[in-house]
Amino acid sequence: MLALQKSKQWMTLRAKKLKEDICMLFKSSNDTVVKMSLVDKLQHLGIDHLFEDQIDTAMWQILKSEFSNYNLYEVALRFRLLREHGYCVSPDVFNRFKSEDGSFINGNGSLKTPLAQQVQRALQIPMPRTNKRVEMLHYILEYEQEEHNPILLELAKLDFNLQQNVHLKELKAIIRWWKHFLGYIELSFIRDRVVEGYTWASVLYYDTKFELTRSMITKMIVLITTLDDIYDNHATLEDSWKLHEAIQRWDKSAAFLLPEYLKKFYMEMLRTFENIEAEMLANTNYDIAHLKKAVQNNVTGYLQEAKWSHRNHKPSFVDQVKLTSLNIGVPTICVSMMAGMSDAMMKTALKWAASVPDVVISVGKISRFMNDIGAFERRKCKGDMASTVECYINEYNVTSEVAITKTVALIEHEWKTLNQARFQNHLPALQQFISLAISTTFFYGNRNDIYTG
Template identity: 30%
Template sequence: MASMCTFSSPFLLCNSSISRTNIVACNKQTSTLQAQVKNVATIETTNRRSANYAPSLWSYDFVQSLSSKYKGDNYMARSRALKGVVRTMILEANGIENPLSLLNLVDDLQRLGISYHFLDEISNVLEKIYLNFYKSPEKWTNMDLNLRSLGFRLLRQHGYHIPQEIFKDFIDVNGNFKGDIISMLNLYEATYHSVEEESILDDAREFTTKYLKETLENIEDQNIALFISHALVFPLHWMVPRVETSWFIEVYPKKVGMNPTVLEFAKLDFNILQAVHQEDMKKASRWWKETCWEKFGFARDRLVENFMWTVAENYLPHFQTGRGVLTKVNAMITTIDDVYDVYGTLPELELFTNIVNSWDINAIDELPDYLKICFLACYNATNELSYNTLTNKGFFVHPYLKKAWQDLCNSYIIEAKWFNDGYTPTFNEFIENAYMSIGIAPIIRHAYLLTLTSVTEEALQHIERAESMIRNACLIVRLTNDMGTSSDELERGDIPKSIQCYMHESGATEVEARAYIKQFIIETWKKLNKERQEIGSEFSQEFVDCVINLPRMGHFMYTDGDKHGKPDMFKPYVFSLFVNPIQGVP
């Protein structure tokens, strides 16, 4: 796709007209503003806040220097050969005689990041296993806890409804669960696929968490200890797939029953995809340099971190165009968020919000230059994606995309007014606005459009069926963000976040408030799981995965700190995911 948001975009449409005269006039305006970016900080006399964000660790030259040998034909040929071997392995496995072995293989393929090559084969395998072992209670009789737990997790993940009562036989008179350590680990992972009002799974989560923590202190098998400690940091259901794959490839050789062919394919596939991602990031970096937004001294320069969000959403090779669009959307949201949170004055922000709502290009003369630039970037982005969709898929999506930016800015201005007034909202009042102001909803709406095979009015309206699923995904990102960043944001003078709102309303201590938010996140995951079960089949799996992966990214980015805001925290992951290939590939 052509550059979506550069200020010289040929698709900047003035007053909804695509006349050549208007395009040229708008291009002249954006070219002039682009030249003025360098002077924004020097001519500004208004007293403004500063967040003192750390500079980016990743220069343009560094990103452009990335390269990989795994784009070569020899590696692609070897990949195709290994893929064929693994496919045969799946097809020849006997799930009737040994369902545990086949379920473990499916689990390994998913965690190694190569299951996308075998979607049909895995679907057929799980259907057969479901019909033969999980469809009705009488089929559970001879299954041990380990088989029940692993099957429960994988089948729920793939849309099958398996009742929580499958675990009832393993609860003793004291309410404890009976099983060995591997069974407990698999049961622990299974409990994170629970929905509301599943008390057996709630009890199982509490019991297995305690059991695994206690076992970890005394266990002699360090390989098992490695898997337990990893699971206790993040359950698998909350893990960003690409981050999990990077870790699991390293530890898979220590797993009982590991397969060397599967491992070789996983390593090679990781490196081939890394080469694809490098090219994606280099393209995004060129766009970012052209915008000159990295020269905004008040905003976070986080192009690489924003690229990571898009890889978390969808890392698959065919989604390159989508990653390009979503990286730009993420980057613009980060900068505009800093405008509202830190740099802009309330009168400027109110005027900017009004212009976004009117979408009137002629009104931007009233804005300071830095806000002209912000508006034109969104304007160009929306017009270009609308143009490309119209020419390629025959449908005009401009109103749909425009509304995504309007909803976001309307939520931002509410928080700006709260700050200006010194107002602390109630907890519910805060989250009613904050689920939007976290900036995830516009990303999801763009992702939905990018994953549609056919764009129609009916298809665009159908996303409203996913509103609860989207809201819950956004809310988890919002709350994980607050858990990791609220202290820093308060220090630089931001509005109270969910933790402080709850403390203010309830009189709770910070420790109590954090415990409340942590449990609130778990309960919101249950709602998200239920929405995924109930309406997931109405949408493409690709879109549903995008939605679910965003709260996973929230956990990853904001647990124990702010990886998005503090580049040093994110640095190791840049090297492991985008710079250094997995070693040991023949």
């Protein structure tokens, strides 16, 4: 244990020295292309979070600097970086690389590894929608094979190892909490998704300073999953009404409303929120009342689904999407994510997230559509309420492939909404909502459903 502690201390000190060296790289060059390349490498290596101020300054300088270049790579790099950082750059910069019919002029030569692998990944998932942590795992190995800056590579490896140490410690603690929770509530039909929940939280907030935020997001994910399982798989319509009423009251005295098998769950849920509130009050100015309200709204949606299911009601595709894109839990998770905002921004960000703005609805739709595509085959055999894909098939009398193609098009439409929001709203919270949309690809991409199983 002592040797491990010394190792952590050495890694921390070494990482600090490397960060200072990289800060000097920002200061030592006025070349726009060099700065763009540095920012791009830091992002790919997953260490851009260590240089937020330097990158913000560099991006402003890149925007304002003279740039007249006939190299497609450099023009494309500048365009992508500025767009990613919320600057509205015209796509007209690519006109010089297009033929008269509007298509790009073919270049000569072939791509070599690892560049070919990077291009292949970008063709599967566009770079702005790529999960940083997943890309980083690929890119560290690839960057080592290229002509590279050893300082950047060493810091990326050290930062990853330091974060892994923290994440593993947190995961052990959250698993202990979850085992106690499951053991106390005694509901055997509940899915055990605590590891997946923590993975999701650590993808959204991976910096070591966000321990409380990761813990709260994880707990919200598994609580939403638990509520979903109760409403979907076990509760009668009468039980669903009673649980809804108790959660709207949000008071221990409301436990008498519930059937015996739900009383322990209800009490433990309230206790979990009490503990979260105590942690937040001790460390931040996060107002947990917004989170309680988000859960109450979530449960109201679950009750509506339960009524549809028990009454064999088949909603229209539009009504189905409107309800289930919120029921997937995105508004609740977005509110919990605001615990990671700075104290100066938290009140504004939390109020905005709790209002369920259009961007949160778009993230909910992306998550719902990707979830339903990934779970389509499983849901056909499950017996719960029809997914959006099945609803579209039934309403428009089309094949599953036609329905999935339409759903993919709707996902693209919602991404356009999010991309437009980047340029209209520079609140830090917006990027967190976009990160949540990006994270759905990790669990539901390629028509898979890793989370539900």
